Each structure stands twice: as structure tokens, then as C-alpha cells.
Amino acid sequence: MAKGAIITLLTDFGLADHYVAAMKGVILGICPEARLVDISHEIKAFGIDDAAFTLGQAYPCFPKGTIHLVVVDPGVGSARRPLLAEADGHRFVGPDNGVLTIPMDRDPKCLVREITAERYFRQPVSNTFHGRDIFAPVAAHSAAGAGAAKFGRRISDAARLDFSAPVAAGSGRWSGKILRVDRYGNLVTNFDRETFGEIETERFEVRIGRRKVLRYAGSYTEAPAGLPAVVRGSGGYYEVSINQGDAARELQAKRGDTVELTLSAKRR
């Protein structure tokens, strides 16, 4: 297991400061064979649900056995617990604030532990940088072969975010929201293919603010240029996108905004 374990890093540290490198240095000091892969360090400062969403999109692309180090930790230095979770064949290390919600929700048999074994910490433990002093060394020791049980006892009350699925808002109507605006201005909604099926096979209306979107496009380039369309995104969620344009700017929409979906009575 130890040989060349992959450790991903997901933080809100940004790339200007030395914080990410400090964690990587600590990891390589403990587990020289670790292969480090950045997921993102541009999570909005303290953006727990942003990090949780990003983790949910990224981790399934990695091989089983990967260790995901998630440090978006507004509560650093407070009583919030550090966690090690085994879920969906992956391992996750991060604070008990909901950032690990998606893999925990996906795997009913997940095992979550409170990290208490101080012998694995970097000493002295700062009150302001648990990423460097607790989370990184724990991830590294886990990569180097320390069994999960060594880090602490199982718990069953880890914090979870309410990744609210869309809620019913009448017959054939649901109210959801924008989970993410990506670099291209695509609006990733929380309407997912698994729950809502192939909406393009029936009559649908997606409403964001005062804008209605009635068009479906099989890909970003299929719709007429400049007109918004609903596209099936690569992460399983429906997106509102504009071919050769920026849907967020055009629709004046942002993360968290309400998205309403109406489906024809045909199927539901």
C-alpha cells in the first residue's frame, strides 16, 4: 500500500502563500514515496460547501486507495474534531465540518474516526495551522502504512452538510439551486440525471431568475451560439450553458441562486 500512494490536496489556501508547500514538505518528510496531486487551492476562503462539492466531483476519478487531504477549516484551533474517513474505497482526512459529506453520504458503510493519536502529529501543534501539524502528517502516515484504527476511535456523528436535493414545489415542479459557476460561466445545478432522468425526452422548463431556458443541447456546441441551453454536465448534474458565451454573466446568475425545473406531466 505504501509504495507510491497518491495523496490529493484540496484547500482554500490559495497559491500565493507558503501554506500548501508546507503541507507537502511535511508529507514528503514522512512518506517520501507519496505522489501529490492538487485538486484545488482556490476554494473560496472558508467555503466548506464549495470544497465538499469539488471533492465530490474529483475523488471518483482517482484510483481506489487514494488519500484525499481536505483542509478548509475555519474552525482551526477550536474544538472541532479532525477526521479520518474510509468511504467508497478511498480515504479522507479533514476537519469535522462537513467537507467530507459527499463520500460519506455515498457509502453507507463508511468508517469515520476521530483522529486523536498525537504521536502522529507534527510537534508542537500550532493552533492556527492544523493542515501542516495534524492533517498532513496523518495523511502521510496513513499513506506510509499506518492502519486506520491507529489514529483514533470510530464515531458516528460526523458533521454533514445538507446538500439539499431540489425540493418539490408543486405538481411536476422542483426548486433547486446553482452548485457551481465554473471557469466558462457554466451554471452547474443540483438537478442530477440519476434523480431526474433524461429531461430532454420530455417538455421541460428551467427558470433562473426571470430567464426561462427551454432548449436542450447534447453538448456545449450544439445549441445556437449565444442562446442558453440545458446540457448534461460531466459530473452528473444538469448545467445551463451558452455556446460561445458565459451563462453566468448573461443570466446574471451566481452560486447559490435558485433554479426552478418544471417537467411535463408525461412521465411523473
Added chain:
Amino acid sequence: MAKGAIITLLTDFGLADHYVAAMKGVILGICPEARLVDISHEIKAFGIDDAAFTLGQAYPCFPKGTIHLVVVDPGVGSARRPLLAEADGHRFVGPDNGVLTIPMDRDPKCLVREITAERYFRQPVSNTFHGRDIFAPVAAHSAAGAGAAKFGRRISDAARLDFSAPVAAGSGRWSGKILRVDRYGNLVTNFDRETFGEIETERFEVRIGRRKVLRYAGSYTEAPAGLPAVVRGSGGYYEVSINQGDAARELQAKRGDTVELTLSAKRR
């Protein structure tokens, strides 16, 4: 070949979203020994020629045998073909939209294939993220030892950009353009040393907008502070630079702007 192959990544994905990490996870699942190196993910969204230029500057610094994964792909999901090119001792994987122009142009014996072997794709193939589902796995299988011929048949009509060399505009005069404004505000032109020789050995005039630059500097620091000078850039192109200043801001110049060069009759 497989052991520790280098795969570079060049995209317009930015660093905030999970897209780059998704590709890396897919690669490491197929070729765990791959060594991943980012070239840039800050290419302007859909900036095909920006990516092509950046690739041309970066790839020759890597050892022969390196695989370069280039995903600037406004046509994702459309009929544009995915390509695998062998050129100049390197391999290149990317969409057929011109991003691979420079290595293909440099190597008249380059071999270009349309990637059609779906058995190497990540299934199901999304219509919105071929980087993850086609390009990354193909690069990884190539790194892991699959021969080029396995991916598809050779083609001879790959799209190429017109990296227009400067054009003659009279006796001893040429009209070129700014290829890139770098982080320091240096204006990289398309006048290259190979074609135009050592312009500092004769009388020259470079004009950008209404500003004339007559001074040559052997390095960024040789010219008087605050005054623009022509410098031989590290990538083979002449640049207009200001010692301790920002030439782009000072000359109000941007990518794509016209650059006129006049050379004394001495040599030409």
C-alpha cells in the same frame, strides 16, 4: 518506455474547478508511474492560439519521449477529431483544432493519427469533458506502452493555425504582431531571431501603435530604467520590454496588436 513517462498538461480549465485533477486521477489510475507536470491551466478560455504558442515555447524544454496533453477544446462534443501526434521526438494528444500546430509545423515527418480506439476511452464518454474521458486516458495508455498505431489511423489533414510570420510591408519593412504579453508586461512579438537575424547589428525601428522603439538591450536590465527597448527573448522571439517597468501598460499594448519593424538597407 512506460516507467516514469512524463505527461504534461496544458488547458484552459483554470485552477479553481476540479477539471485538471479529474484528468490527473484518470491518468494515475491507468499509468501509476506517470510523472505529471503542469504547463499552464490559465490559458484564456477557448484560447486555441494562446495554447498553441505556449505549447511551442514549453515542449522543447522537456526530454524526448514526453507526452503533452493539450485540452483547449471549444468544440468538445462536436465532430472535431481527437488527435495523437508524434512530432519532434515528442507525443501530443489533443483536439484537432490547431493547438498542435507548432510541433507539427516544425517536424515535416510528424505522424498524426485520429484517435478512434474507444477501448482506451473512459466509459461512458461525456459530451462535455473529453479531457477526462478521451484525451487523458489516451495519454495515459500511451505512457503505459500502447503503440501509437493502436489508437487510430494516420491522417494528413489535421487543422493548423496560421501562425502568420510577419509579412513584408515595403522595402525593409515588415508587419508582425504581439504573440504574448507575459507576467512582467514584456511584449513577445512574432519577429524571430532565426528569420530576422541579429537586428541589433543594424539600424532598426520597432513601432507599436504610435510608439517607436529604437533601443536594443542585451538583457532586461541593460536599458535605462523606464525606457522601452528591444530584447532577444528566451523563446527566440524579439520582445519589447521596459527595465523595471511594464511595457504592456506603458505602451498600452495587448496581445494581437500590430508590430512594425523597419531595418536599415545594410543587410537586406
Added chain:
Amino acid sequence: MAKGAIITLLTDFGLADHYVAAMKGVILGICPEARLVDISHEIKAFGIDDAAFTLGQAYPCFPKGTIHLVVVDPGVGSARRPLLAEADGHRFVGPDNGVLTIPMDRDPKCLVREITAERYFRQPVSNTFHGRDIFAPVAAHSAAGAGAAKFGRRISDAARLDFSAPVAAGSGRWSGKILRVDRYGNLVTNFDRETFGEIETERFEVRIGRRKVLRYAGSYTEAPAGLPAVVRGSGGYYEVSINQGDAARELQAKRGDTVELTLSAKRR
């Protein structure tokens, strides 16, 4: 030593251009086993003291033997010397402009050499990109096993920055400055725990501009939300921070601003 040596990279190149990748390609061509770790490439352009501070915070987290490649080099192409320093168990490669001040200051027995051995350079050496042509190949050859003495002769007059410790400004009063504003708006001062001790054990006043801070917090979250407090930072320096806020914005403070500390007479 060669097997898997770690090379860190710290520059002001930004992440949009190809410059960082060019250095990495050169390194991997010389030392394929090198493990590359970015410290930061978002140092302000030409920000020598910003880079020096960042290096000082990051390098101690890496294992002994790590090679740190620091290219913030406004004097590229001029007569400033390229240096190889052995200090504090680490190796450092960079220009002779003060970026290596902190490890040199920390280790009185440091050995510093002027790099003159052109056989290790990438040829031809550009006057505008010594990062690619001198510093990266030297770091790589060092990682691959070339002894320090091979690169040039020892010198004793390397440039050092004045990382001015705070200066006494009366009885129990000192005048210092803000070394860094981090991503969260925390104001890292140059008052360090080692010199000034546990200031929270006595009565203290920190003044930034017209704002007085009298509160101490054991962690970022301990102080009341929205009110500035002094926190012991993870890098050994006291910081002014606002729980759930941005101290830089709130106090209208920036890098370099003066910070005054007054301590009660109790201990001093």
C-alpha cells in the same frame, strides 16, 4: 542522494506563462527521478523580500537534503552572481540578490558558492531566462549527485536583505512592520515569539495605523467575531487577525505598514 531528490520551486513567474514548466522540463531531462514541488509562483513580480520571507516559512517543513530553487531575479542578464548555498541541512540555488537571506542568516556555518561551472548550464544561455538556463540545470545536476564544490568557489559576501527585526522606540515600545498579508487577510508582523516571548502573559498594545489591538486569541476562532485580535501565527510571528473577517481590509493595512508594540513594564 540522487534517488528521488526533492526540488522545490519558488518564483515570481506566475502560472499563466510557460516559464515554470520550462524549468521543470529542463530539470527532468537532467534528473528524471527528481520530485518537483511548487512553493509559490505568485510572488509579486521582482518581489525579492516577499520571496525571501516565503522561502523562510516553507523550507523548514521539507526534509533535510531538499534543494530549493528560487528564481526571483530582476537582475537577470546583469552581473549579479548565481549562487548555490548549503545551509541548515538544505541546498538553495538562486540569484545573489538576498532571496536566500533567511537560511543563510539562520545557519552561521552555511557554505555559499558562486556558480561558475558553465558545463552545467543549458546552452546557449539566454540573457533573459537564467531560471531555465542556469538555475534549473544546476539544481538538477546537484540533485543528480554533483558535489557542491563542482559548481564554483566559496564566497563570503553574498547579498543579504535587512529583515529588520523591530526596533526599540522607547521604554517597552518597539516599531515593526507587516511582513505579509495572507489569503485570509491575516497580518503577519515581524514580532516573533522567539524574541518577544509570550506577550499574552502581560498587558500589551499593538497599533496599526490608528487602530489599537489589545486582545489576544489562542486561535483564529477564539476572539469574538469581527473584532481584531493578536494571534500566534504558525510561522513563529504574531499576527493580527479577525475571526470570520479580513483584518487587512478592516484595518486598511498592507504589506510593509508599520506595527507598534507596547508591552507592560512587568517583564522588560
